[in-house]
Amino acid sequence: MASYSPIFLFAFISTTILQTVHAESAPGSIVCRFEANSPSAVNYYTCTALANQFAITVDKFFELNPxxxxxxxxxxxxxxxxVAGYIQPIISTDGLCGPQHNNASCLGTDKQCCSAKIWKCGDQLQDCQAGTCYDGACLGFPSEYSMDGKCGFQNRNLLCGGKWGDCCSKEGKCGTGQDFCSDETCQSGNCTLTIPSEPTFPFPTITTTLATAPTSTTTPSGVSSDGTCGGANKYQCKGTTYGDCCSSSGYCGSTTAYCGVGCQANFGKCSAAKRFPPTLMEKYTSETSK
Structure with missing residues (x-):
């Protein structure tokens, strides 16, 4: 037998597809829907190449080509x-089905679901639901669901449903309740999810100390008796005959020169107030301060 690489062989596989029609097929016979020609050069990989090209498994290819x-x-x-077809099933004639009854199928009858609970054909939801329906027009692709209560990664990742319960435990068994559906025991299905409560954090106690406004270190030392103010003596102008304002030069008065810009508020009033006429002392101190 000639030997070729898989890629070379795959490129030469004929894609000619022939549809064959089988009007009547005996139970257990192969009903082939499509055929394909093998290439002129074949080897051990030809079966796999044909299966891959027509999207079937290698086991299915061998089943269709015994x-x-x-x-x-x-x-x-x-x-x-x-490369496409199926094995003609035994059609139930008495309403009984499944492995208990020679693997008879309900397909083609008036009740097309084989219930694994009672091994009878039915057309009700309890007959066709996933996990209960063994064969026929099952809901939920029965090949994905357990038919014997075994499930999970230990059993081809089968799911649970129907009479077996809807939770698969970590031990690979179907059931309901905490032993199958809790966070600690459930691996697939209607597992119970425990939502954790919001975490609490120990927030530190913050003590706020309000700062008090600084007080003036200037302590009034009495009313000025000579018309001077502030300075080392800290004399006050308010209440004197010289005027209530202490100028920036340290003299009491009542005109803008004393009460305006530079006025020392700690030792008298400060404003634009003006008293007329100015006193003789105001004139004197104003002139001498220049």
């Missing part, structure tokens, strides 16, 4: 092989 050995050593070049 004359080909599992090591692909008996495949022939330029030969038609089935």
């Amino acid at each position: 004359t080909v050995d599992k090591d692909c050593s008996t495949i022939k070049p330029n030969t038609k092989y089935c």
Whole structure:
């Protein structure tokens, strides 16, 4: 037998598809819907290449072509092989189905769901629901659901449903309740999720001390008796005959020169108030301060 690389072989596989029609098929016979020609050069990889090209498993290819050995050593070049089809099931004639009754199928009957609970054909929700329906027009793709109560990664990742319960435990068994559905025990299905409460944090106690406004260190030392103010003596102008304002030069008066810009508020009043006429002392101190 000639040997070729898988890529070379795959490129030469014929994509000619022939549809075959089988009006009547006996139970257990192969009903082939599509056939494809093998290439002129074949080897051990030809079976896998044909299966990949037509999106079926290698096991399915061997099931549809029982004359080909599992090591692909008996495949022939330029030969038609089935790449799409199924095994004709035994159709139930008495309403009984499943492995308890020669694997009879309910498909094609007036009740197309085989219940794994009672092994009878039915058309009700409890017959067709996932986890209960063994064969036929099942809801939820029955091949994904357990038919014997075994589930999870230990059993081809089968899911739970129907009479078995809707939770798969970590031990790979279907059921309901805390032993199957709790956070600690559930691996798939309607697992109970525990929502943690909001965390609490020990917030520190913050003590706020309000700062008090600084007080003036200037302590009044009495009313001026000579018309001077502020300075080392800290004399006050308010209440004197010289005027209530202490100028920036340290003299009491009542005109803008004393009460305006530079006026020392700690030692008298400060404003634009003006008293007329100015006193003789105001004239004197104003002139001498220049």
